[in-house]
Amino acid sequence: MPLPLRSRHLFPSLPRVCCGFLSALLVLAAPVSLAAPSKSSKTSKSKKAKSSASKKPSAPEPAASPPEPEPAVEAKAAPEPAAEPKAIEEPAPVVASKPALEAKAAPAPRSTPAPRSAPAARASSSAASATPGRMRIGVGPDLFLESSRMTGSQGINTSIRDESFDYSSAGFLSATAWLTTPVPSVSERLRVGGGLRIFGNYAAGGGRQFGFGVLNEVFASGEYGLPVADKTEVVFGGRAGLSFLVPGREFSAEINRLQEQGVSVWSVPRVGWLLGPSVGARRRMSERIWLRADVLAQAEQQYLFATSQEISGLDFSKNWSTLALRLGLSLGAEFSL
Secondary structure (H helix, E strand, O other), rough: OOOOHHHHHHHHHHHHHHHHHHHHHHHHHHHHHHHHHHHHHHHHHHHHHHHHHHHHHOOOHHHHHOOOOOHHHHHHOOHHHHHHHHHHOOHHHHHHHHHHHHHHOHHHHOOOOOOHHHHHHHHHHHHHHHHHOOOOEEEEEEEEEEEEEEEEEEEOOOOEEOOOEEEEOOOOEEEEEEEEEEEOOOOOEEEEEEEEEEEEEEEEEOOEEEEEEEEEEEEEEEEEEEEEEEEEEEEEEEEEEEEEEEEOHHHHHHHHHHHHHOOOOHHHHEEEEEEEEEEEEEEEEOOEEEEEEEEEEEEEEEEEEEEEEOOOEEEEEEEEEEEEHHHHEEEEEEEEE
16 A cells, blocks of 8 residues: 655655764764773883883892893803804814824834934944844864873871872863853953853873763853954953762772772762863854854862761771863854844
């Protein structure tokens, strides 16, 4: 049905009402939006005031000394990043130093070159060979002549029988081995040592045959070499020692006879002494070999019997000893150790 005219006039007015309503809302909303910035500005102002208040009391803090170490720690901690590049750069100098060390180690052998050491060694060896500076061992035969006397007596109570006789050695050959060493604290040309001389079966020859046994000598020696020519020197020396006689042949038979009669004698080696000078010449054949010849004079006394006891109420005594004077020529070779 058709609307009345009044209602028609109402609908056209609705847009105007709505517009007015919206404008009223905008008017109401504007103060609210304006109020909000004012609040935010107030809050910002309050924050600024607080921050300014916090800054104001911090102003006297620099005057206090305790907080100062904190910047130092920070300053020390700050360079730590710079230490990392150093740690990274450390391998570089190590690698570079290795060639430097090798380069330094390389010239070390040059300081003692072989051409220089060879002449030095030759000079030292020639000096050692020219002067007696090493231990030497020597061996050689001895030719000798001997004039001896066996002095002996046997007594029973007041009766004494002389059993002495002169003799010369039935042999003329012996062998000697010796060892000498230098004495640089006294003289480079002085040498001392020891040796062994072997006679073998020692017996009296000539008009009276008598076998004594096996004779050996042990001696200490000393010598001084005086250069007289190229590779040649005169040697002055001497020896002293002990002699040992192992009883044999007629001497052993005499011991057995006395033992059967109850005399206290033993079949043990007899001991004696020896002493004699020598002079000779020595020539160097090489750096380690020398040849020498010496003339030796020697005196030797050997004790054979020295007993005195009572046997079946009788006073028994027996004394035997030999004194030998020898003149000999010793030939030998020495080898440097």
